[in-house]
Amino acid sequence: MNLDFLFYPKSVAVVGASNKEGKIGNAIMKNLMNFGFKGKIYPVNVKESEVMGLKAYKSVLEIPDDVDVAVIAIPAKFVPQVVEECGQKGVKGAVVISAGFKEAGNVELEEKLVEVARKWNIRVVGPNCLGITNIENGFDCTFNPPERQARPGFGGIAFMSQSGAFGAAILDWAAKHEVGMSKFISLGNMADLDESDFMTYLGEDPKTSVITAYIEGVKNGRKFFNTAKKVTLKKPVVILKSGRTEAGAKAAASHTGSLAGSYAIYKAAFEQSGVLEARSMRQLFNYAKALAMQKPAKGDRVAIVTNGGGAGVMMSDGLLERGMKLAELSETTNEKFRKAIEEGKLPEHMSYKNPIDIIGDAPSSRYEIAMRYALEDENVDVLVVIALFQSPALDEGIVEAVGRMQEYGKPIVFVAPGGEFPEKMARRIEKTGVPVFETVEDGVDAVYALVKYGQYLEDTM
Numbered sequence: 453m454n455l456d457f458l459f460y461p462k463s464v465a466v467v468g469a470s471n472k473e474g475k476i477g478n479a480i481m482k483n484l485m486n487f488g489f490k491g492k493i494y495p496v497n498v499k500e501s502e503v504m505g506l507k508a509y510k511s512v513l514e515i516p517d518d519v520d521v522a523v524i525a526i527p528a529k530f531v532p533q534v535v536e537e538c539g540q541k542g543v544k545g546a547v548v549i550s551a552g553f554k555e556a557g558n559v560e561l562e563e564k565l566v567e568v569a570r571k572w573n574i575r576v577v578g579p580n581c582l583g584i585t586n587i588e589n590g591f592d593c594t595f596n597p598p599e600r601q602a603r604p605g606f607g608g609i610a611f612m613s614q615s616g617a618f619g620a621a622i623l624d625w626a627a628k629h630e631v632g633m634s635k636f637i638s639l640g641n642m643a644d645l646d647e648s649d650f651m652t653y654l655g656e657d658p659k660t661s662v663i664t665a666y667i668e669g670v671k672n673g674r675k676f677f678n679t680a681k682k683v684t685l686k687k688p689v690v691i692l693k694s695g696r697t698e699a700g701a702k703a704a705a706s707h708t709g710s711l712a713g714s715y716a717i718y719k720a721a722f723e724q725s726g727v728l729e730a731r732s733m734r735q736l737f738n739y740a741k742a743l744a745m746q747k748p749a750k751g752d753r754v755a756i757v758t759n760g761g762g763a764g765v766m767m768s769d770g771l772l773e774r775g776m777k778l779a780e781l782s783e784t785t786n787e788k789f790r791k792a793i794e795e796g797k798l799p800e801h802m803s804y805k806n807p808i809d810i811i812g813d814a815p816s817s818r819y820e821i822a823m824r825y826a827l828e829d830e831n832v833d834v835l836v837v838i839a840l841f842q843s844p845a846l847d848e849g850i851v852e853a854v855g856r857m858q859e860y861g862k863p864i865v866f867v868a869p870g871g872e873f874p875e876k877m878a879r880r881i882e883k884t885g886v887p888v889f890e891t892v893e894d895g896v897d898a899v900y901a902l903v904k905y906g907q908y909l910e911d912t913m
Contacts, residue, residue: 453652455575455645457544459586459635461520462491464593465512465543467534468525469495469503476525476549478504479595480583487603488590494519512541521545523583523593528552531579532564539572547593548579554641555580566643581640582616585623587633588659594638596620607632608661608744609737610654612647614639614668622666622733630879631741634659639667646671648679655683662744664690664736670718677721684726685912688743688905692730693718726908728901738889738897745887746863748906751833753779754899755826756807758838759814759846763869763892764807767836770896776903778806785829792821812840816849823853827860833906834899838867838892841874851877855884863902867895 464484470477477497481504484493494515495503502508509515512522512534522538524531528550535546546569553562562579569576577584583594587606604626611626613619616638626633634657637650647667654663663683670676683689693715722729730736754771756778758764768778781804789804798821803809808826810818819837826835837854839846857864866881866888868874878888889895 453649453656455545455650455653457520458547458575458577458584459591460589461545461591463494463517463519463521464491464591465494465496465509465515465519465522466525466593467496467512467522469497469500469508471500471503476595479597480523480525480549480593482597483592483594486598487592489592490589491520491591492517512537512543515541519543521547521593523547523549525549525595528558528561528579532561532568535565535568535572535574535576539568539574543574545575545577547577547581547583548640548643549581549583549595550578551580553579553643562641562643569644576644577637578640579643582619582638584638585636587635594620594636602627604631604633607634608659609633609664609740610635610637610657610660610662611664611666612637612639612650612654613666614642614647615666616640618666618733622737625733625737629737630882631737632744642671646675648672648675651679651683651689655686660687662688662690662740664692664740666692666694666736668693668695673717673721677725680721680725680727684908688728688739688748688901689726690728690730690736690739690743690901691722692733692736693722726905726912728904734894735897738894739901741887741889742863742865742898742901743905745882745885746865746902747861748909749834749863749899749902750906750910752776752903752907753831753833754836755779755781755829755832755834756836756838757810757819757822757826758807759810759812759819759843760838760840761803761807761809761811763838763840763867764809766892767838767867767895768807770892771899774896774900776899779826779829779832781806781826782829782831785825788825792825797821812843813845814843815845816847816853819846819850820853820856823857827857827862833862834902835862835864836867836895836899837864838895839874839877840870841868841877842870848877848880851880851884854881854886858885865889865895865898865902867892
């Protein structure tokens with residue numbers, strides 16, 4: 453399933469390209485021209501001779517050069533004919549933005565589109581979709597303008613969505629939180645290429661380390677299950693499934709013409725195939741961010757280092773409620789803590805019974821000692837570090853200290869609650885490769901993902 457031609461095209465035709473502000477074809481042209489795409493762009497418009505400074509063609513057949521991908525944004529009834537012309541031209545892929553197919557009751561029109569595409573061996577994304585984006589090379593054929601929807605930087609998380617609007621919100625959210633992404637796919641009606649096809653492709657994509665998706669229903673249950681079982685052995689797959697209730701399933705049918713099916717069946721399929729199921733947009737990215745930045749955990753025993761006792765208690769509750777364990781520190785580790793207290797390196801009134809509470813006046817040097825002792829303990833599989841940066845004692849040396857902890861090879865999750873200053877420090881810590889989360893609950897999600905995926909690999913391999 454090599455779909456590189458869709459994400460790394462040398463040339464693209466925009467059918468329905470327009471000079472008019474507010475038109476979909478105008479927005480697609482702007483995005484292709486403004487995000488660094490180096491390939492050739494050919495506007496196709498039956499009335500205009502030039503679109504946004506580029507020579508326009510009345511048909512893809514008039515374009516003098518080869519065309520890898522056609523992005524189609526015209527009324528639905530004309531799409532099969534345009535795909536026929538794309539076939540004659542030798543186009544490999546079509547991204548059909550146009551709506552008005554199965555989701556609007558026009559099943560025959562969608563069937564005709566597929567029939568023509570199959571005749572010419574054209575792979576189709578959509579119809580009724582937002583488009584696709586490859587952050588790496590700037591190929592962005594979506595239609596939301598950058599002033600309305602930001603684009604994230606390049607990173608290891610790929611996202612596919614049956615809802616274009618939800619997909620756009622995820623991209624915006626990722627940009628705001630500086631979470632890097634590799635590729636975005638708006639699946640639309642999945643008349644041809646479906647979530648399993650893209651999962652297969654992303655499973656082999658060296659630029660993607662975590663696959664995430666929003667789905668309402670899968671096109672072929674058996675195909676999805678078999679694909680997920682193979683792909684999750686290579687890299688984590690995180691899915692947010694909607695249509696979990698009867699009312700939600702009905703809404704899904706009218707949204708993308710998707711049959712949501714029994715949620716209990718999906719839940720079982722996810723569990724058996726190693727897919728991590730998220731229950732909210734925030735959880736989706738908590739899981740993905742942790743898995744993109746840290747290795748899966750080899751066990752479920754967690755140590756907590758904190759400068760705030762209350763936050764440590766909340767983290768303990770959250771971990772235990774999600775089925776994880778608080779690590780029981782070894783006698784060797786306890787002896788290290790006792791010795792450091794005797795030597796004055798750690799304060800007498802701290803607690804080194806996990807959670808390790810190094811108290812509110814802890815500088816980064818105290819964090820470093822506690823983190824090292826915890827990570828050196830063979831009973832610890834994952835370390836959670838909670839830092840309340842509101843304390844004036846906590847200096848910026850914490851950034852390098854956390855970075856040094858990665859030498860132990862155990863997953864680390866950092867939690868920094870608060871406002872502007874913690875946010876600034878969080879971004880600096882993430883540059884060392886350790887993911888930082890805003891709340892204790894987010895941190896619990898992160899640990900859960902690392903433990904759950906680690907357990908799946910342990911049980912399956």
